[in-house]
Amino acid sequence: MNSTSDDYDIETIRRDFPILSRQVHGHPLVYLDSSNTSQKPRVVIDAISDHYAQHNANVARAMHELGAEATAAYEGARAKVAHFVAAAEPAEIVFTKNSSEALNLAAHTLGASLRPGDEVVVSVLEHHSNLVPWQLACQRTGATLRWFDITPQGRLDLEAAEREGLINEHTKVVSLAWVSNVLGTVNPLRRIAEQAHAYGAVVVADGSQGVPHLPTDVGTLGVDMLAFTGHKMCGPTGIGVLWGRRALLDELPPFLGGGEMIGEVRMEGSTWAEIPHKFEAGTPPIAQAVGLGVAVDYLETIGMGAIARHDHQITAHMLEALGELDFVHVMGPDKPVDRGSAVSFTVDGVHPHDLMQLLDSRGVAVRGGHHCAEPLHRRLSISSSARASGYLYSTDSEVDALCEALTWAHAFFTGRVAARA
Amino acid sequence: MNSTSDDYDIETIRRDFPILSRQVHGHPLVYLDSSNTSQKPRVVIDAISDHYAQHNANVARAMHELGAEATAAYEGARAKVAHFVAAAEPAEIVFTKNSSEALNLAAHTLGASLRPGDEVVVSVLEHHSNLVPWQLACQRTGATLRWFDITPQGRLDLEAAEREGLINEHTKVVSLAWVSNVLGTVNPLRRIAEQAHAYGAVVVADGSQGVPHLPTDVGTLGVDMLAFTGHKMCGPTGIGVLWGRRALLDELPPFLGGGEMIGEVRMEGSTWAEIPHKFEAGTPPIAQAVGLGVAVDYLETIGMGAIARHDHQITAHMLEALGELDFVHVMGPDKPVDRGSAVSFTVDGVHPHDLMQLLDSRGVAVRGGHHCAEPLHRRLSISSSARASGYLYSTDSEVDALCEALTWAHAFFTGRVAARA
Amino acid sequence: MNVEEMYQDIILDHYREKHHAGLREPYGAQVHHVNPSCGDEITLRVDLDGSTIRDVSYEGEGCSISQASSSVMTDLVIGRSVGDAMSLFAEFTTMMESQGRIEPDEERLEDGIAFAGVSQFPARVKCAMLSWSALRDALARAGATFEESR
Amino acid sequence: MNVEEMYQDIILDHYREKHHAGLREPYGAQVHHVNPSCGDEITLRVDLDGSTIRDVSYEGEGCSISQASSSVMTDLVIGRSVGDAMSLFAEFTTMMESQGRIEPDEERLEDGIAFAGVSQFPARVKCAMLSWSALRDALARAGATFEESR
Ligand SMILES: Cc1ncc(COP(=O)(O)O)c(C=O)c1O
């Protein structure tokens, strides 16, 4: 395992992740499913344990010493996350249970003012979590869902969108993935946001695959809301984030009701708390926020710039190495330009499920299926694909192990099937 | 610290909870805020660490070895929780982020078929999480919200309800706390459910304060849906549960959209997965489910019957000991009959916040405020109260420490205030 | 159990050359089932003659396990009574949920016993069950009556 | 910092006998603020004379900290210019957020310095701030102009 640059100490980083020393079916684990969920460094795991063992209490409402400690830890995590994405203030960070809830929150609250004739714009490459909530919002309100198509290179077809007048005076919301979880495409959000803002539309970014891998500055992104999820960025499961500009969040109605999201409650009706608490009904994911705060510290200590460079280099190596296997067909951009670290592909004669199973028998973990992006697969006229995705702890030699396993799996499976003919 | 019965080994139980050996402001922690959130035994904390360190992967969608392990752990936890509440099958258990989300899920999906003229019935003693979602559902649909009042003893006023015809042919949903988080009242759910069912209404129980303390059998409870929350029953934050009868869950529309809650997704529209997955959008609280599964194992090993007897005995002692302090006024039933373990009270001359702070200085953790039940406090013509609440690890001597600290706090505060006069 | 054992020759044979594949007329009911987590799908038709299954025809997309399972299933149920087919369904299900702990009955399940190995890979059990669930659904819609075994 | 130090005599004095309490006429604006997590509440009126605060009257429910803070606040701002009151607001806020690290200026904050101890109890900071936030809101609604310091 080689390091990608002199100051990026991959060996030390790998030692931070206990699971990476696991054996799977007698082989060392080669975990290339980080777009699905990332592994967790020891510091994050320990912080969660320590929280439960020493500081556990409910937040806000509990004012005793443990409550004060838990509240300080929870709100401290909010401040860390705000800093991580360069939000104007911690109050712009709403903790949810995952990206999907964050996007549903956006779709419900922005959806509350949609009317028939209004248009919501997504793209054909969205994860279901940034598509189904908008389908439901349009169904509830009579608004129309429209979408960007993709080019043969797997990028948003901006020209077709221009021709069709996709974004226009009826557009109320544009919600797009920052980085595709299948094709890896990095979408030109800023440019599209400028266009949408010219018509007064609100722009939501699904940052689930962007925030873990790229330095994030919500100002530079140019959007109004950004959803992301803890478990893909070295944090725990059970926590996600919706960032939104204060002016926008302030004016939106609440989503889930209950607990501490209230101002005053009477049987006849209620008023709401200030942001972010207006959007956080019930006991929040306290220990999970603490874990995410430590994850963010961990990522910042290594440096998001360094991680982005590392991920880019791993992806470049993967694209090159897969490109040399003539039975492998990579989907999406085949050069590591404006491209995230998910690399999806098909293998001649081997269904992605079978492939996944065969690779797993060699310790190589990839994902097979439609990756929660069924419309994109349908658009590409396939029903599923395999996906390999690295992260800060991935190495070139893991990519090489993938390629070897692919070569073996292809030969094993097609050979056995052929032998039966 | 004495044990409550010969076979209930309180000392061993207390050693299972690392936080209970903490000191607070130089005093041993006396944690009497378990209705707010419970403490966590070491086995739960360790199970979460072990999951992240050895078995972490996404579920369902990841089919490699780690994915299979994580899925088995997650679905295994569902089966344990199903068994814990005697559900007919694991598919009737939906994992949410907390009770509040579970109740919002109920209010949104049951609310989808409400029409003007329909009635939803709650009570004046509800936690905001079982009130605000129904207020919002009624606002969305034009249905009418009605409620049970309480008697001077702090019980649901069934006679007044009868007189008013509270439950009638317009009633579509009745949603009630099983056990009040303020008064401790155990509500006669079965009887009310029978009445409501006679009119074809659906009955939802907020079990947040019931399930942690009482043996639970959803069949015996007689309701159609039951919400509860992991963090109040020795489990982690970030996970809640909605149990529902299959026939009911099957016919309800989805709530949050995205991820794996789908059947088939096309840009033009989508179909939904079978229960429980229909209601679990996005990456679920995987490690939290694992933790909750272990919590449930832990509670069952001690025995919910034994825990209920212990909690009852602690509550009885608390009611008796507080009854002896003439400056303390207990709210709700003053005898430990049909009564959960939350004991709320006011103290002459000392505002609950000040009281909470003074008790905290002696290491005694109680809650002061409206406990997310503002309408109940308004009904009782007070704006806030103090609340002490024990659990399986609480002891009689902790109750005695509470009483001593109360006596000191009352004397200190009223004395100092008086001295200024 | 290693992966080579899971991919038994019987399975690969059926995968390479599916029996009874294609959609045929006449039929009493048609259903479309998917495995949402991976996108495997099947369209399946049944044609009943009283309580006898005259034909099962299908078209699908999916991995070797789901494809081979459809083929094996049609071999087993075409020409049988609905009741019989549903007991085979129950036996197959029991085997698939056994995680390899049950020795399947070759007399009854014929080529179906090749899937015993798959039962040790929980994530693939759904693949093997897809066509069987579609069958049960189609039979019900075609008006067949049988006891709900689950 | 122990709890005895937090409950300074100044605070208990104001709690026992609140200055400027009660709701009075005339007023330019009235607001109602609550601390949602505990239910403390205040109804507050301001009466402006140009840019001078002629009167602040209030009625509230709450703990000793929130009650005493209302009393101290009215002592400080009645008769001052809006601009001055808002700089006091900023100074008081800074002190309350300092967790006891800032030495408050007695010349400026007068009895308000008694709340420096409270700043070490984060859960109680909201109690001390309630009346001040209500004041700022009321001034804004009464048409006063001032720089948003936060
Ligand atoms: C009766 C009752 N219902 C609902 C809730 C809400 O639970 P959670 O905060 O976990 O959503 C609570 C606890 O806060 C409660 O006591």
Ligand SMILES: Cc1ncc(COP(=O)(O)O)c(C=O)c1O
């Ligand atoms: C692009 C994208 N959006 C949304 C999600 C949903 O995230 P979560 O499952 O954490 O809700 C994912 C990952 O599953 C994703 O890759």
